Amino acid sequence: MNVNLRKLKKSLRSRAYVLIVMRHAKAESLGEDGDRTRRITDKGKKQAKEVAKGLDFLDLVPDRIATSSADRTMETLNRMLRYFGDGPKVDVRLSLYQGGIQSVLDEIQATKPKRRVLMILGHEPTVSVSCEWLATSDSDPSQLDLLNLGLSPASLAIFACDRPFNEWTVHGAELIAVLTPHDFNS
Numbered sequence: 419m420n421v422n423l424r425k426l427k428k429s430l431r432s433r434a435y436v437l438i439v440m441r442h443a444k445a446e447s448l449g450e451d452g453d454r455t456r457r458i459t460d461k462g463k464k465q466a467k468e469v470a471k472g473l474d475f476l477d478l479v480p481d482r483i484a485t486s487s488a489d490r491t492m493e494t495l496n497r498m499l500r501y502f503g504d505g506p507k508v509d510v511r512l513s514l515y516q517g518g519i520q521s522v523l524d525e526i527q528a529t530k531p532k533r534r535v536l537m538i539l540g541h542e543p544t545v546s547v548s549c550e551w552l553a554t555s556d557s558d559p560s561q562l563d564l565l566n567l568g569l570s571p572a573s574l575a576i577f578a579c580d581r582p583f584n585e586w587t588v589h590g591a592e593l594i595a596v597l598t599p600h601d602f603n604s
Contacts (some may be wrong), residue, residue, distance in 0.1 A: 441458065
């Protein structure tokens, strides 16, 4: 899928609040140390870099990032922070590793109105299912279809709404785009 990033950037300028829901970058297979300690691969490191640079281009460096405490999400985040700098407030949450959809909704609700761009970094299937619950029915049907397939590693969904995050409800935000790391290289 070819995404016109300049057009996307322009459309997001007028939006008051933007949410980015992202799946961690490509991780190694499950090893003897268990799921929580899985690390990202070399490909995952490149994906995290591509997405961070792409979000910077879109002027979507997050004000706040809520991330799972699993090793692969923390590694993804640390790679991205190299491009984001010290600006984002980072909250590490065990609940985003094990808590399901409600943990994502809780993070959105807990975000103060002064925060304009929020990123939630987590795992499948929680991230894509949460996105399906957030999207309004008037969101682009082709983007909604992409969510039904699930988010591949380092993919993300971008939502926008004119209300502060603490006022967001289920089916209350417009799904603007579903992007993969490849979309930032086109």
